[in-house]
Amino acid sequence: MTHTPDTTAPILLEASHISVRFGGVTAADDINLQVRQSEVLGVIGSNGSGKSTFLNLCTGYIRAAAGEIRFQGRPITHLSPREITRLGIARAFQHPQLFLDKTVLQSIVLGVACRNRFWSLGTVFQPGYRAKADAIVRTFGLGDYADTLNSALPEGVKKLSDIAIAMALEPSLLLLDEPTSSVSSANKFIIMDTLMPILRNSGVTTIIVEHDMEIVERYMDRVVAWDSGQIIAEGSFSDIMRNEDVRQRVTG
Amino acid sequence: MKLNSETFVLLLVIAVLALVPLADISLRAILLLAISLAFPALGLGLLLRSGQVSFGHALYYAVGAYTVAVAQKLHVTDVFLTLALALAASMVLGLILGAILSRYRGIFYGMLNLAFSMVGFTLLLKLYDITGGSDGMGILRPTFLGHKFSNPQTAWAIYYLAVAVLVAGILFLEQYMRSAPGSALGAIRTNETRLEYLGRSARQVFLAGHVISAGFAGVGGMIIAYSTSHVTPELAYWTLSAEFLIVAIFGGAGSFTAITIGALAFVLLRNLISSYVVDAWQLILGIILLGIIMYMPDGLWTLFRKKPDAKAP
Amino acid sequence: MNQIVLLSLLDGVAMSSVLFLLAVGLSLIFGVMRILNIAHGGFYAIGAYGASLLGQYLIGASGSWLNFIVLLLVAVVAGIVLGFAVEKLVLAKMYDKEHVLQILSTFAVFMILEDGQKLLFGVRPYFYDAPLVLLGTIDVAGIFYTRYQLVFLPIVALLVLASLMIFFRRTQTGKIIEAVIEDTEISSTLGINTKKIYTYTFILGTFLACLAGALASPSTSIVPGIGAEVIVLSFAIVATAGLGNFFGTALTSLIIGLAYSISVYTYSEFTNVIPYLVMALILIVKPYGLFGKKELARL
C-alpha cells in the first residue's frame, strides 16, 4: 500500500525553524519539515511528544513562537484556521468534530456548500452539491449511514464521517489526527483500507499523525519520528526503525 | 415544496386566517394580533435553531412599530413603504447590535439582548420630543400606493396584507433553513469548531440569523402599530420579549408553521381565558407553559413532526 | 459641588444595599444551579407585599419594634415555603432539560406568582412605611435622611455579605457548595449530593429575594409589576458582576447604585437607563462580567 516517495515532486508545505512552547513544555523546537505533493506522510511519536501540535500549527489553531510555515509558497503562519482552510488545508480530528443534529449526508452536503458558494439562499441540496456529496458517501462506503444522524454513528464510522466532511472541501492538503484511535483493531484496517484508495485516487497530500505502528508500517510513504518537540528521524518506516533512538523513545 | 404533512398544515393555517374573519368580523382583530405576535416568534424560532435565545427582541418589535409612527410624522403614509422601512430599520439595528452580540452565546447572548432592549425601552420613554415619552405616538390610517380607503376598507386591506406577508415570511424561513447559511445555523448549536474548519465563520452565520430574526420582529411591530393605531415604549419591555419566546416554544422550535399555530393558539387561548376570569391569564398560561415544557418539550411541533432516522440501520 | 458628591454618595450607598440584597440570591442560585431564576422577581414582590400587609395588619400605622421581627419572619417563612415548593415541584424536574427550558420554567413560575399576587393582594398600591418612620431621620449637611435607608439597610446588606462569606469559607456545607460553584461536573463525580445542595441553595436564594422585598417595602410603594421591574435590574447586576459571583455582585451593586444616584443629580433624564448602560458597557469590555469565568459562556 505504501509508495516510494517521489523526491522530485514540488514542495506543497514547508515548515522552517518552527518553535512553540506551552509553559515549560517544548512542543516544537526549531522544526524544519517539507511535505511534497501527493505523498502520505506519517508523524509518529510518544504522547506529548508534540506530534499533534504540528497539525495544530499547520491549521493555525496555535501560533508558532518563531519560524514560518509556507503552503504552496505562501506564508500561513499568522492566518486563522478559517483562512487556512480556505487555502485548501482540511483536517479531521482525533475526536471527530461532527454536526450531531445532522445526518452524514447533510453534513457532507454542507461541507460541499462551504467549499463552493456558501452565502446563497439556494437549496443546499441542489443537484450539483448533491452529486458531489453522494460520490463522497459512496467512496467512503457510508451508503448505509447516509441518512443516520452523526450522533447515532458507531465510533469507527464517526471517524470516517469526520474525514469525509473534510474531503468535501476538496483540499490539496489533508491533515488526519490518529484516524484509527479508539477504534477496535479489527476495524482500524477496514477504515484505512477504505481511506487510502480515496487519498491515492484524489492525489491529495496527506499528513497522518499516528501512534499505531502497524498502521504506519502498512500505509505511510514517509515517516517522521517526533520526540520532545524535535524530529529525531525521517525516512521510510523501515529506515527509521533501524534507528535505536526511535525504537526506544517513540515506539518503545 | 412537496406536499408533506407540514405543508398541508400550513395551507390549513392560511385558509383559517383568510376565511375566519369573513365569518365573524370581531375575530379579525384577534387574528391580526396573533399574526403580529407570530412574526417575532418566528424570528426567535430561527435563533432557536442555533440553540440561542434572546430576551430582548421586543426592542426590534418596538423599532418596527415606531418606524411607522415616525414615518407618518414625516408624512410617509404608504403601507408598503412603511413595511419596507420597518424591515430595514429593525434589520439595520439588528446588524449594528448583532456585530457585538454575535460574539456571545447562551446566557450572555440572552442577557445582553435584554440589556440593549431595556436601554431602548428607556430611550423611547425619555426621548420625549421624538417619541412622545410614555404617551407614545398615534398611527393614522395609511395609504395604499397613494389611495386612501375608508376606515373599514383600510382595516381589511391591512389584515390581508399581514396574512400575505406572514405566508411569505414562513416560506422564506423554510427556504432559508434549506440554504447553506441556514443549515449552518444548526452547527452553532452542535459544533462551531467544525464550521470554522469548513472555512466558514460561525460568527457571520449567527449574525445573519440574528439580523433576520430582528427583521421578523420589526415586521411584527409594523403590524401591531397599524392594528392598534398607537405605539408606546411598552412594546420594548422585556416581558414582551419573554412572551415571544413563550410563543416560539409553545409552537415548537422545530417548525415555523407550528410556531404560527402557537401564536394563534396563544392569543385565542388568552382571549378565551381572560373573558371568563380576570387577572388569571398569566397564572393559567404559566401552568400551561410548565406542562408543555415538562411533557411536550418540542411544543405543538411534536404533533406532526417527521424525525430523521436516529438509529443505525 | 462637594455637597452633590456627598449626597449622591449617600443615596448611592442606600440604593446599592437594596440592589445587593436583591441580586445576591439570584447570583447564588445561578452560581450553584446554573439556572437564571426569573421567579426571583415574584419572590421579591411576595416578600414586599407580605411584610407591609402583615405589618399593617398586626401592628398598624403607628408601628413598633415588632415591625422588624415581622420583616424577617415574612422573609424566612415565605423563603422556606416558596423555595422548597418551587424547587421540588418545578426545578427538580428540569435539571436534565435544555437551559432555555429551565429559564422558561422559572418564567412560568414568575407569571403564576404575578397573578397570584393580584388575586391575593388586589391591584391598588400599598405603602406602609412604619418601620422607616420608626427609626427617624438624621441630618446630613442640612438634609434629612431616614436612618432606615442610610444606616439600617447598608448594615443589613453588609451582614448578609459577611454571613455568606463566613458560610462559604468556614462551614462544611458552604465549602461543598463552593465546590459546586467552581465545577458542577467534578463535584458530582466527587459524590457530592448535588440534589440536596440544589434544594438548600434554592431555599436560601428564595429567602434572600423575599428578604430584599420585605426590607425594601417600607421605602417604596408596592404595586403590581414591581416583580418584573426588579428582576431585570437584578439580572443586569448579576450578569455584570459575572454570573454566580456574589462578591462581584456587591461591588457591581455599589457601582450601579452610585452611577444611578449621580445621574439623578446630573443627567436625571437618563436615570433609568443607567443600570443597563453599565451592564452593556462592562459586558462589551469583559464578555463574562467583572468576575465571570469563560466556562459559563455555553449553555
Place this chain on the structure above:
Amino acid sequence: MTHFALKAAVAALALPLTLGLGSAQANEPLRVGVTTFLSGPGAVFGVPAKDAADLLVAEINAKGGIKGAPVELIYLDEAKGIDDVVAQYKQLATAGKVDLMIAGLSSSTCLALAPVIEDFEMPAILWDCGTHRIFEENDFDYIYRTGDLTPPNNVSIALYTLKHNPEIKTIAGINPDYAFGRDNWESFRTAMQALDPDIKVVAELFPKLGASDYSSEISRLSALRPDVVFTTLWGGDMNTFIKQASSRSLFNNSTLVSSNGESALQELGDAFPEGAIIGARGDSWFLGPRTAHNPEHTKFVEDFKAKTGHYPIFPAYHMAQSVTALQQALEKGWDGTPENLTKGFLAGMDGLALDNFTGQLTIRPDHQAIEDQIIGVTVKSPDYSFPILKQMTYIPAELITPPVGTTTAEWAKTLSPKLLDQVTIAQ
C-alpha cells in the same frame, strides 16, 4: 406584565354577554364607552370617577333614561396600557357595540384615542385629561372636552401662590414623565416666571409614571431648598412622594404647590403637609363655597360618601360634569332616534352652558369647556380626618385661559406681573 393590544380581544369576546342584557330592554340603550383607571396606581383617581358615573347613571335610568333610552356604561381600563385601550375601543367601534364615548382620564389616552374616535365619526366627551395639545393641534368635529385644560389649572395656582407669598424666588418641579406632567410643569414655570421675572428654576425632575421610590429625587430637592416644590404627581405616585418627602421633612423648608393636590388629601390624611397650596383642577370641591348650599350637591356628596366611604375628589366631579353635560346636551338636541344620535349630540353640545351641583362651565366654539379654578391652603381640621382648604379663592376663568384660536405658547407670552393686580385672594 402589559399585554398591550393583545388583550384588546378580551373585549370582543366579553362584550356580547354584557350587551345582550342591554338590547333586551324596550328602548335601544345608549351604550356609552367610558375609559378610566380601574386598577394600578391610577385607580386612586379612576375608581372614584367610576363610582360617580355609576351613581349618576343609576339616577338617570331610574328617571327613565335620556329621551327614554336607558344609559349603559362600558368601562375600558386605562391601566392596561394605551395600546390596549385604543385596541379595545377599535374592537367595540368596529363591531358597532358602542354609541358614545366618555374618554380620557390620562392625557396619554386622550392624545391616542381622540384621533381614532374622530376617525370612526363617533361623538365623544373627554372628561378629565388636561393636555392643551388636544384642540390646539387638532380640529375635531365629534369631540368635546368638559374637563378643563392645563394652563388655567397652573396659571391660577401660580397667581395664588405669588399673591400668598410674594417673596418666592426659587422653584423646583417634580412631575410625572408624560404629557400631563410635562405640560403642567411647563405652564406653571412659564406663568411663575412671567408673573415674577426674578424667579429661578432650580430643578426639573420627571420620574417615570408609577415610580415606587423617590429617595434620590427628595435628597436633591432637600439639598436645593427651593421656596416652592411644584408637583402634579397623582394617584399612588403622589401618595408615595408626599409620604417619603414628609418623613424626610422636605416641606419644612419648601412650600408644596400642587394644582391637582386636592385628590390626595383624603388618601394621605394627616401625612399631607399643612400650609400647602393646592388646586382641584376646576371650580368643584365638596366644601367649595359656591356649591356648599346647593341641595343637589349635598345629595351627591352624601350618596357618594354612602357608596364609597369617601368624599368626592375632583376626578369624581369631572366625571359628574361629563355625564350631566352628556345628559343635558342630548335632552336639548336629540330626538331620541338612534340614527340622529350623533347629530343631536353635536347640536346639544354646541355652546352648552352647565350650571349645576358640579359648578359652572361653558363649552367654547373650539369644543373646550372653561371654568373658574378653586385654590386654597391646606389646614388641619377638627371635623375631618384629613386637611381641608382655607383661604379658598375662585380664580376667574377669563384671566387664566388662553382665548379661542390662541395657542398656549403664544398666550403665555402675554402674561405679565400686571395680572397679579387683577386677582385678590381670600385672607
